[in-house]
Every structure is written in C-alpha cells, then in structure tokens.
Amino acid sequence: MAFKNALFAAFAAIAMAGSIASSAPAMAQTDRxxxxxxxxxxxxxxxxxxxxxxxxxxxxxxxxDRLGQDTIDSGDSMRVMPTRRQRERGYCQFDMLVVFSNNARVERRGVNLCSTTNLVCVSTRQCRAQ
Structure with missing residues (x-):
C-alpha cells in the first residue's frame, strides 16, 4: 500500500510540474x-x-524592421514584440508599418497593444487591429 501511495505521489508531482511548465510561456508574454x-x-x-x-x-x-530576416507568407502569422526599451517605458499605443513584397505599404497609427492581440492584413491596402 505504501508503494502505491508513493507511486501515486510521484505521478501527481510529475503532472503538476508539467502543468506549471506549460503555463510559464503564457506568463512570460506579459510585462512587469x-x-x-x-x-x-x-x-x-x-x-x-x-x-x-x-x-x-x-x-x-x-x-x-521587427521581422529581421524573416517574412510572413500569405496564410501565416507571426507574433511581434516591441523593443525591450519600449516595453519598459510602459507604452500601450504603437504605430505600425507593414511593407509587402510588392512594395505596397500599410500604416496603422495608435494601435493599443495592451488590448489588441491581432493585426490582420486582408489586402495590401488594409490591415485591421482586432
């Protein structure tokens, strides 16, 4: 019986450690x-x-350019973060510029990153904050 309890405790500890580890990236997505x-x-x-x-x-x-050497293909998405300095300064309002491979450009001004999670580009003339 003691062996069963010890085995159960070990499995419970492993399960708990896994759930804590899986929640860590979500917590890392917020600032101080x-x-x-x-x-x-x-x-x-x-x-x-x-x-x-x-x-x-x-x-x-x-x-x-916040993408660096990367690009975002049609049908794909990418999470982009402001610089560490911008995040530490506590800004929520950001201006954005999207440049497409055909040289079309879309500007969005005053997007609130603290309440918006997506910038959805539906054409090379329109990107909506959602």
Whole structure:
C-alpha cells in the first residue's frame, strides 16, 4: 500500500510540474505591469509581408524592421514584440508599418497593444487591429 501511495505521489508531482511548465510561456508574454505588449501579424493578403515596423506613438521614425530576416507568407502569422526599451517605458499605443513584397505599404497609427492581440492584413491596402 505504501508503494502505491508513493507511486501515486510521484505521478501527481510529475503532472503538476508539467502543468506549471506549460503555463510559464503564457506568463512570460506579459510585462512587469501585467499588460501584454505584442501583436500577432496575420497575413491574409496573398502577398508576402517583407517588413514590419512598430514604434511607440512618441518616437519619430520607424526604427528597425521587427521581422529581421524573416517574412510572413500569405496564410501565416507571426507574433511581434516591441523593443525591450519600449516595453519598459510602459507604452500601450504603437504605430505600425507593414511593407509587402510588392512594395505596397500599410500604416496603422495608435494601435493599443495592451488590448489588441491581432493585426490582420486582408489586402495590401488594409490591415485591421482586432
């Protein structure tokens, strides 16, 4: 009987450790103030997204391409985060620029990352914050 209890306790500990580990990435998606500051860029256009820029509303200029060497193919999405400095400054409002492989550009101003999780591009002229 003691062996069964010890075995049950071991399985319970493993299960609990697995559930804690699986919840860790979700907690890592929020900043110190408990707010999320990221956006899923969803491409439903039929054209590859080549570049994506995101900056807080008080910064002039677009800064660096947040995709780096990556692109977002049509039908795909990618989670993009502001720079660490922007997140630490506590901004929620961000301006965004999407550049497609055919050189079309879409700008979105004042997107609230603290309450929006998706930027859905439905054409090379329209991206909606959702």
């Amino acid at each position: 103030d408990g707010l999320q500051r990221w956006i899923n860029v969803v491409n439903q256009t039929g054209v590859e997204i080549r570049e994506f820029y995101m900056t807080d509303v008080d910064t002039r200029g677009w800064g660096d």
